[in-house]
Amino acid sequence: MKISRRLTKPVSHLVVLSLLALNLYLPAAHAGIIGTEAVINTAQAQQYRERLHDALNRDDVKAQLLARGVDPAQVQARVDSLTDQETQTLATHMDQLPAGGDGLVSALVFIFIVLLITDLLGLTNIFPFVKHNR
Known part of the structure; x- marks a missing residue:
């Protein structure tokens, strides 16, 4: 029993010193609201x-x-x-x-189709390959 009491005191001092040393090297954690x-x-x-x-x-x-x-x-x-x-x-x-390319190309195609339809209907005479029924 005497031996355990003699060992208890140095061990307790060692534990206290190790806990203090851990507090010195580890930064404190700060909690905050995100x-x-x-x-x-x-x-x-x-x-x-x-x-x-x-x-x-x-x-x-x-x-x-x-x-x-x-x-x-x-x-x-x-x-x-x-x-x-x-x-x-x-x-x-x-x-x-733009997803499909340049907007200029699509505008030119649209204008060509409109002129082709008006030429087919006989309203204009732009394209020589369109045959008119006159």
């Missing part, structure tokens, strides 16, 4: 990044990147390094781009 806007902005930024990654993972996009001498892995790494604001800007610009 606002709804911060959570929504983080979720939206993640969605924008996923849309950019999905667009860059398409086979035709990869083929065009390789044709221009750009490594798709480097492009993915650069997209990952963008800030949330830059990601949002890039994703919104992608939404505003």
